[in-house]
Amino acid sequence: MKALLTKINMTRKELAFMIETSTQPVIVLIPIATASVGYMVSIIEMGIQNHGLNEDPYSIFIRSIPFNFFAITMIIVGTLFVFFRHNKADIHEDERDPDKITITKDDQSQELPANPWNLIIPVFLVISLTLFLTWFDGFRQGYSFPAAFIEADVLQAMVVALFITVLVSFLMQIIQRHSLKNMIHEFIEAGNNLMSVILLLAIVWALSSVTDQLGFSTFVTNNVDWIPHSLIPPVMFLIGAFVSYFIGSSWGGTWGGILMPLGFSLAQATDASLPLVIGAVFASGSFGSFASPLSDNTNTIANILGLDVITYAKYKLGPALIAVLISVILYGVMTLF
Numbered sequence: 001m002k003a004l005l006t007k008i009n010m011t012r013k014e015l016a017f018m019i020e021t022s023t024q025p026v027i028v029l030i031p032i033a034t035a036s037v038g039y040m041v042s043i044i045e046m047g048i049q050n051h052g053l054n055e056d057p058y059s060i061f062i063r064s065i066p067f068n069f070f071a072i073t074m075i076i077v078g079t080l081f082v083f084f085r086h087n088k089a090d091i092h093e094d095e096r097d098p099d100k101i102t103i104t105k106d107d108q109s110q111e112l113p114a115n116p117w118n119l120i121i122p123v124f125l126v127i128s129l130t131l132f133l134t135w136f137d138g139f140r141q142g143y144s145f146p147a148a149f150i151e152a153d154v155l156q157a158m159v160v161a162l163f164i165t166v167l168v169s170f171l172m173q174i175i176q177r178h179s180l181k182n183m184i185h186e187f188i189e190a191g192n193n194l195m196s197v198i199l200l201l202a203i204v205w206a207l208s209s210v211t212d213q214l215g216f217s218t219f220v221t222n223n224v225d226w227i228p229h230s231l232i233p234p235v236m237f238l239i240g241a242f243v244s245y246f247i248g249s250s251w252g253g254t255w256g257g258i259l260m261p262l263g264f265s266l267a268q269a270t271d272a273s274l275p276l277v278i279g280a281v282f283a284s285g286s287f288g289s290f291a292s293p294l295s296d297n298t299n300t301i302a303n304i305l306g307l308d309v310i311t312y313a314k315y316k317l318g319p320a321l322i323a324v325l326i327s328v329i330l331y332g333v334m335t336l337f
Helices: 002-006 012-021 035-050 057-067 069-083 091-095 105-111 117-140 147-151 154-175 180-193 195-213 216-221 229-247 250-270 274-291 296-304 309-334
Strands: none
Touching: 012 069, 012 296, 012 309, 035 057, 035 147, 035 250, 057 274, 069 229, 069 274, 069 309, 117 147, 117 154, 154 180, 180 195, 229 250, 229 274, 229 309, 250 274, 274 296, 274 309, 296 309
16 A cells, blocks of 8 residues: 555545545455354354244344445545545645655665565455355354355354465565575564553554443443333443444444444343344444454554554544434434434
8 A cells, every 4th residue: 555655645644534434344244254243143142042043043143234334434534534534734734744655766675566466466365265264164063055154163264364475475485485494483573563552452442341340331331221212222232332432443442342232132121123233233343343442453454554543532532423323314314214
């Protein structure tokens, strides 16, 4: 992506925002072959079992995808934000921005790949291998398509796919007569650059576990009986967005530990649309995962591009709040049908 910065006027914050907008909101909308799918379907299945419902969890998940309004809206808002990020008055001010990335020809020769296939082949390989290995793992367990993707160990498939891709990438560089010594040095140095992110994530995950042990989910559940039945989806989304922002985690905190059990209970008690409520829960977690300064996405991309985490989180909070406002309106409209 840095190669594009020689052609267009963009800062590191804008580049990071563009990358995040095209990843996290998209992943939660993909119905097969991601780690998110397996986890999201599993917590839906737990809710179905706890309430004795005769429903297929994967079918409900598919029906809930169109109701993840935050992810859908964030993709649209983020795209518009990237395309119309400047007006004529502030182009010159942005050029003086200390956060601006400038790449000289000398820098390009040292940092950027001379051959675009060095990017295209590994990306294609890791995606195709992940899909194939995910299906194959589920197929070995006796499942047919598409159940094989749901029941497979997606994380293991991803790790194997990444490992094979790294080896292929090394071989490609060796064929191009690049120094193996330099490649190993850069590989280790890049890994060391992410150690601060790994340590921070360990603290964030510990914080999520502590809040669960302190009974935070029970506290939230016991204090939402004031919600009018017609406002359950939008209020669920707002509460979940608030919780996920300060926890910084959608997986363990907002989705599984707090709001999904509550969403099932309220939907059953009020005859609300179950896919709509589940979509609102997933959307609320998507907001925290995207916008929170404690989320792994924010910290990882900020450290990779050398950004201050809090500054970057503030930068993308504006567009995220616009997406939240639009989502609340959409959930309110959907309750009328």
